Amino acid sequence: MSEFKELNIVLTGVGGQGTIAMSEVLGKAAVLDGFKVRGSEVLGMAQRGGAVITYLRLGKEVYGPMVPEGKADVMIAMEPSEALRNLRFLSKDTIVVVGMRSIVPPSVSLGLSKYPDVEDVIKKLKELSNNVITIDPYKLATEAGDAIAANMVMLGALAGTGKLPIKVESLKQAIRERFKGKVVEVNLKAFDLGYSYIKEALKRKT
């Protein structure tokens, strides 16, 4: 088993955006590459259209199923306000990849709460982390063939950060194992688009 010590990933978004499928693919790939893996999610009632958070951790020093607060190496947020909701996992070094399509909950339409200005969200995230990257996963997923593949764009983005000790080929194999039929090709394409988008974005930064 790999001697790699510890990597903590927080995946967040809105129920239905596919964070769980993302963590399944990640975990499968990590096991293929010989890592010890721990993670967790909440299913059932908590899942339906609500705020969701999924944890995936790898390395021989991880025990608990949840990423400890202040200890995330990477946060992948499928939705901007959900990144903000989970600030407590961040440190200055956390890489935060934010999907820029807002999902406005009915509570906002009903006037029971407000949706924040997305620019303010990014500003706040940048106060806490030195590595905030934005992406439009739905645009890239549509380009790949189906908006539903936005989660695989984000997974590609995660791989593109260079933070993952998992091989890209293992991630792709896990995608092939996790999905069936023509969805596989769309997902692989979505993955590639997310991957190159982040590579470019990081190049521009340095």
Next chain:
Amino acid sequence: MVSELLKDVPGERLFLLGNEAIARGALEGGVQVAAAYPGTPSSEILMTLASIAKDAGIYVEWSTNEKVALEVALAASICGLRAMCSMKHVGLNVAHDPFVTAGYIGAKGGFVVVSADDPWAWSSQNEQDNRWVAKQAYIPVLEPSDVQEAKDMMAAAFNLSEQFNHVFMLRSVTRIGHARGDVTLGPLFKEKRKGVFKKDPSWLTYVPATARKNRPLMIQRLEKIKKAVNGWPFNKLDLVDGAKLGIIASGLSYAYAIEAVKWLGLEGKVSMLKIGTTHPIPEELTKKLLSSVEEVLVIEELEPFVELHVKALACEEDIKVKVHGKDLIPVIGELSTRIAVEAIAKLTGTPTPVDFSMLDKVSSEVAPILPFRPPIMCPGCPHRASFYAIKVAAQRVIKSYGEGVEPIYPGDIGCYTLAFQPPLSTVDTTICMGGSIGIANGLAHVVNAPIIPCLGDSTFFHAGIPPLINAVYNKAKITVVVLDNLTTAMTGFQPHPGTGLTAMGDSTVRLKPEDVARGCGVEFVEVADPYDVKKAIDIMVKALKFEGPSLVVMRRLCALEALRQKRKKGEKIVPYTIDQEKCKKCDVCVKMFACPSIVKTGDTYTIDPITCVGCGVCAQICPYKAIIPLEEG
């Protein structure tokens, strides 16, 4: 994924959900009969076993409720087969009656009851800790610390159950069953047994004499187990010479505890006892720890179960040691590495590695600007349409009840419970499975209002029938609505008696709630399609006007399942859109219906074409016919 679970390749590593790991453990432990009723966080255990049952040559069923599931498994054990049942924590309340007597019977074939507890009540009505339930039934409890151990303990539980002729409980929690991790496989159990029922009333027929004969035998079995647990691999004592603090952590809490100790840099400085057998606790190991340190911290989720036993032991053995537990560890909700870090830091005077109060401060600063995003019913959910129709119908009859009277909606357990939120607000009570009709029975005799208990199809079969009969028998004027979405949606689309399918995928008799209701003596029974709004309202009005108990079945396939089937068949999904010229901004679609696909920004109403499933219900509700299908191309 699932077929991988039948691999007989010991040593191979798979990435599994905790509940899949428990299912694999059952296969390694030789399970031949498995029964369950779905409930978060336990459902995937039986779903996994069901999907491979035929290949594995085992019998798997979704039972109508947990009591039946436990009885099915108990019968198999009595006949010498290894058997299990799994349920969420509150499911054990339903199964409590046979569970307690099962303790008296013990086990012939290995018999394991899996209780999946839900600290923080993520998907439950309470935070019940079933270790107490097991204790009062003299049933030993194994508590895994991670996904690997969940698999290992499940496999071992069948062997131990046979070795000690006793029922065992595996206690999982949300962060075990719904955790994921790499699991190293063990060998599959190969032996297949044939069930043999041997008549033995002095063991199996619980008249008073049988209870009196078997109770001491049960107590003896538990005493034997109490001695043996000290040597089981699930308990582990790491004594550090000269350590002042000892940490006792049970089940999952051990993962938080060990991580906290390492993060604090206290490895090799504190003694640790990992407890995997929380009932009975390993007393010999505990005594060794207690007598070697000055202070002990017991880390466990929910109730101070281990803590009380540790304190009792210290007292009994006259060991001078200060035992901490719930004075530092919350009794409410889930634990975390942070909670363990803070408690240990406090006792040892070690600084925490992260300034948690800073993180709290930042989080509380942003809290006011975050949108409120609770779980909600999905776009196109037929329940939303049903509740709309029910509310409109109730308003039409309310006048006859006099001034200021409001309809009462006793609710139940399922996706539709989410309708307790505005704007629907049609779930006034949620207590337990089938509780909607039970509560309605009581209300009918004490208040004068339309009483409309609503429950799902699976819930109706689970616990809705006895209270329905009660309503007929005791003349309770209530209008029951069965929200029939033809599946058990909340827990992951399991079949039930109303679907015509068994767990193992065979077709079977399809029981319809309307036929059951007629059989129970309900005189007004009708079926409506909630997507046909006008008709559904008319049927509800008739039901509400009926003198005596009435029942309406609102039948329409779950929107998620329908979407899945459409995608599979390659059918086009045509979302709806709002004609901005026709829209009069009357707010009816939001104020009365609030499908999440309808978004109001400022005073502009739009429909999200990605999430809209094209059910068309909002188009029927719009008074200005401003909602129309989005033209293709």
